[in-house]
Structure formats: structure tokens, C-alpha cells
Amino acid sequence: MAKVTVVGSGNVGATVAQYVAENDLADVVLVDVLEGVPLGKALDLYEASPLHGHDRKLIGSQTYDETKGSDIVVITAGIARKPGMSRDDLLKTNASIVQSVATQAVKQSPDAIFIIVTNPLDVMTYLAWKTTKLPSQRVIGMAGVLDSARFQSFISEALNVSTEDVRCMVLGGHGDLMVPIARYATVNGVPLTELLDADKIEALAKRTREGGAEVVALLKSGSAFYAPGASVALMVEAILRDKRRLLPCAVLPEGHYGLKDLYVGLPAILGKNGVEKIVELKLAADETEALKKSASSIRENIDAMNKLLVTA
Numbered sequence: 001m002a003k004v005t006v007v008g009s010g011n012v013g014a015t016v017a018q019y020v021a022e023n024d025l026a027d028v029v030l031v032d033v034l035e036g037v038p039l040g041k042a043l044d045l046y047e048a049s050p051l052h053g054h055d056r057k058l059i060g061s062q063t064y065d066e067t068k069g070s071d072i073v074v075i076t077a078g079i080a081r082k083p084g085m086s087r088d089d090l091l092k093t094n095a096s097i098v099q100s101v102a103t104q105a106v107k108q109s110p111d112a113i114f115i116i117v118t119n120p121l122d123v124m125t126y127l128a129w130k131t132t133k134l135p136s137q138r139v140i141g142m143a144g145v146l147d148s149a150r151f152q153s154f155i156s157e158a159l160n161v162s163t164e165d166v167r168c169m170v171l172g173g174h175g176d177l178m179v180p181i182a183r184y185a186t187v188n189g190v191p192l193t194e195l196l197d198a199d200k201i202e203a204l205a206k207r208t209r210e211g212g213a214e215v216v217a218l219l220k221s222g223s224a225f226y227a228p229g230a231s232v233a234l235m236v237e238a239i240l241r242d243k244r245r246l247l248p249c250a251v252l253p254e255g256h257y258g259l260k261d262l263y264v265g266l267p268a269i270l271g272k273n274g275v276e277k278i279v280e281l282k283l284a285a286d287e288t289e290a291l292k293k294s295a296s297s298i299r300e301n302i303d304a305m306n307k308l309l310v311t312a
């Protein structure tokens with residue numbers, strides 16, 4: 001029986017637990033520092049199991065004992081930026097949360113694959129990799145699957161075709177500088193560039209880049225969680241079922257795309273070992289430039305975090 005630990009039982013964490021159980025992928029342990037909350041949410045989800053027809057165990061806990069021997073650990077623990085809080089304050093707070101969570105989780109599950117969700121995503125994934133000291137193949141960030149799903153949704157809406165037929169990948173960091181690669185987007189094999197003009201494609205790419213903010217503006221408090229939760233569940237499925245899916249994930253390149261020493265969104269094959277391979281696509285000059293720019297911004301944030309952690 002596969003076992004998935006989800007740390008942080010907030011909006012994203014609880015949704016991950018829900019989809020992992022409903023899709024009959026694994027037993028789930030939900031961990032949070034909040035008293036009662038992970039236990040209550042796990043119990044509520046367990047009570048839905050007869051309705052969804054699965055026999056997955058769902059356990060909530062405030063400690064890590066129950067997480068022992070997990071196949072996958074998903075880290076969603078963190079705080080969202082509050083009014084008056086600087087980006088550095090958020091970086092420092094979430095960095096210390098991710099450090100503490102990763103340290104405790106890897107002690108119980110040294111063989112697990114870690115999927116990081118906490119923002120700022122690429123930087124937190126780098127920190128989790130440094131903290132756990134696991135091979136980079138086993139520490140992966142979730143962002144590209146979500147950003148690509150947003151791009152896919154907007155493309156299918158614009159063309160009035162099924163989302164099932166739209167394939168595309170968004171690379172780069174999980175932020176304003178993400179890089180939707182329209183040239184490789186297709187509708188059941190037909191290049192998107194033959195179906196929509198460049199201005200329309202750029203408008204959809206822009207909406208994708210601002211996709212997170214669009215949801216936040218409507219929700220007023222909190223950020224997206226259904227699509228993020230489903231994105232994590234897709235990655236969990238690819239790993240547990242060794243599907244070898246080609247998905248954009250935050251990974252550690254070793255010279256791929258001329259990049260190294262940082263986590264950034266690149267096409268990767270996900271299977272039972274985590275990142276089975278980073279796939280190098282031939283990018284156009286402007287795409288390479290955009291990816292480099294996105295990577296430089298991540299590197300600046302990693303440097304800022306390292307300084308903040310030294311002075312903490």
C-alpha cells in the first residue's frame with residue numbers, strides 16, 4: 001500500500017489529500033501544527049470514502065510518527081503574504097517552516113520522494129533539497145503542471161475544443177517571468193500557432209502568467225487550491241504508477257539549458273524514481289532568453305534567502 005504524507009492541512013494540502021484518496025492512489029497522512037485541524041480534515045475525508053468507493057486510510061497528526069515510511073512527502077506548509085509583510089519577511093518565514101518540516105519528514109521517510117508546493121516555489125524546492133540532502137531526482141517542485149493546466153484551459157476556451165486535446169508546457173520559474181512555450185502547444189497534434197494568431201496566443205500566455213493573481217483577486221483572502229491540488233495529485237500518480245509522464249516540474253538542472261545550481265521549471269520525465277530525466281528541447285532565441293531571465297530572478301531569490309537564513 002503506497003503512503004503519501006501531506007504536510008500543511010490548509011487549502012492546498014487538504015485538496016491534495018482529497019484527490020490522492022479519491023483517485024485511489026495511496027493512504028494519506030495529513031500533518032499540521034494546528035491542533036485538531038489535520039485530524040478533523042482527515043476524518044472528514046475518510047468519512048467520504050464509502051461515497052467515493054475507496055478503502056484508503058486517511059490519518060491526521062500534529063507529529064511525524066505516523067508519517068514513517070512514506071513513499072511521497074508533499075510539503076504545502078507555509079504562510080501566505082499578509083498586508084504589510086515584505087517579500088523578504090515571507091521568504092524568511094516560509095524558509096524556516098520548510099527547513100523544519102523537511103528535516104522532520106526526511107528522518108521518518110529517508111526513501112521518500114519530496115514534492116514541494118510552498119511559495120516561493122523554486123526557492124523552497126532548492127531549500128528542501130539542501131535540507132534533506134536527498135538526490136535531486138527525489139526533490140521536485142510543483143508549479144509547471146499547474147501553470148500548464150491554466151494555459152491549456154485558456155487555449156481550449158479560446159478555440160472551443162475539449163481540454164483533453166490541448167497539450168502544452170509552461171517552463172521557467174513560478175512567477176511573473178514564467179515561460180509558456182506556445183510553439184510546442186498543440187491541439188491533438190495540430191500546432192497551436194496554426195490555429196490562433198500570435199496576438200491571441202500572447203493574450204492567453206499573459207493570462208496564464210497572471211493566473212494565480214486572477215484567482216487571488218476574486219477570492220479576496222487565500223489563493224488557488226483546486227487546480228494546485230489536482231496538479232500535485234497528477235505528479236503523485238505519475239510517480240506511484242511509474243507512468244514516465246513528461247511534465248514541467250521544478251528540477252535541478254546539471255548544465256541542461258545552460259543552467260545549474262538552482263531549481264527551475266523544465267520538462268522532466270516523472271516515474272518511480274522521481275525525476276527520471278530532464279528533457280532538453282530546442283528553444284528559440286527569445287524562449288532561451290526568457291528562461292535565462294526567469295532563472296536569474298530565482299537565483300537572486302536563492303541568494304536573498306541564504307543571506308536571510310544566515311542572519312536568522
Ligand SMILES: NC(=O)c1ccc[n+]([C@@H]2O[C@H](COP(=O)([O-])OP(=O)(O)OC[C@H]3O[C@@H](n4cnc5c(N)ncnc54)[C@H](O)[C@@H]3O)[C@@H](O)[C@H]2O)c1
Binds near residue numbers: 032076100117
Ligand atoms: N506551487 C504552486 O503552484 C502553488 C499553488 C498554490 C499555493 N501554493 C503555496 O502553497 C502554500 C500553501 O497554500 P494554502 O493555500 O494551502 O495555504 P493555507 O494557509 O491554507 O495552508 C497552509 C497550512 O500550513 C500550515 N503550517 C504552517 N507552518 C507549519 C509547520 N511548521 N508545519 C506544518 N504545517 C504548517 C498552516 O497551519 C496551514 O494550515 C503557500 O505557500 C502557497 O503560496 C503554491
